Amino acid sequence: MSKPTETERCIESLIAVFQKYSGKDGNSYQLSKTEFLTFMNTELAAFTKNQKDPGVLDRMMKKLDLNSDGQLDFQEFLNLIGGLALACHESFLKSSQKRF
Amino acid sequence: MSKPTETERCIESLIAVFQKYSGKDGNSYQLSKTEFLTFMNTELAAFTKNQKDPGVLDRMMKKLDLNSDGQLDFQEFLNLIGGLALACHESFLKSSQKRF
Numbered sequence: 001m002s003k004p005t006e007t008e009r010c011i012e013s014l015i016a017v018f019q020k021y022s023g024k025d026g027n028s029y030q031l032s033k034t035e036f037l038t039f040m041n042t043e044l045a046a047f048t049k050n051q052k053d054p055g056v057l058d059r060m061m062k063k064l065d066l067n068s069d070g071q072l073d074f075q076e077f078l079n080l081i082g083g084l085a086l087a088c089h090e091s092f093l094k095s096s097q098k099r100f
Numbered sequence: 101m102s103k104p105t106e107t108e109r110c111i112e113s114l115i116a117v118f119q120k121y122s123g124k125d126g127n128s129y130q131l132s133k134t135e136f137l138t139f140m141n142t143e144l145a146a147f148t149k150n151q152k153d154p155g156v157l158d159r160m161m162k163k164l165d166l167n168s169d170g171q172l173d174f175q176e177f178l179n180l181i182g183g184l185a186l187a188c189h190e191s192f193l194k195s196s197q198k199r200f
Contacts, residue, residue, distance in 0.1 A: 006113050007143035011185045014112045015192065029193060043107035074189045077181040082175075085111045089174045093117065093129060 017043065018077050030071035036061050047084070117143065118177050130171035136161050147184070 021039040022031045031039065033053065040048050040057055048057065064076050072080070104112065121139040122131045131139065140148050140157055148157065164176050172180070 003159050005143045006117055010110045013106050014185045015189050043105045052159045082178040085114045086175060089115050
């Protein structure tokens with residue numbers, strides 16, 4: 001086996017992180033609301049700490065839970081990561097446009 | 101600054117990898133067809149090597165390019181990573197169901 005590439009490592013990380021948090025209670029392959037909050041407050045604390053509105057995580061969970069079953073499956077979890085990555089990428093684009 | 105979490109590192113990696121490959125020619129924030137092929141053959145060679153059908157990358161590019169502009173933007177790139185992660189996750193679920 002050769003060393004995994006950065007992209008392969010990232011795909012593995014996404015799966016490992018989802019399995020780690022979704023395995024904490026009940027259905028192993030779904031993030032419950034409690035698991036989602038644990039994930040956000042642990043893995044994305046830099047983001048959650050900056051939110052002044054205490055309802056923001058509740059609203060995020062509702063918006064991500066596309067089939068409204070009160071759980072996030074892996075696809076719904078990927079939409080969260082994708083949304084955050086997109087927001088970071090766009091803020092990078094804006095700041096680089098300002099600079100040049 | 102505290103050490104980034106696994107999820108934060110992953111979000112950073114996705115952005116860095118996209119910028120690395122999309123910056124090779126023309127529009128810096130879009131993956132051209134050539135850049136997409138370079139990305140796939142470098143970062144995901146383990147996947148592309150196993151494809152017996154030489155048209156598979158062409159068809160993937162067409163399918164991912166939702167607005168058919170011949171380029172992949174960051175959102176379209178994230179759909180690729182998400183699709184691959186989902187396929188890996190589902191094959192893991194299948195193999196663990198067989199095992200238990």
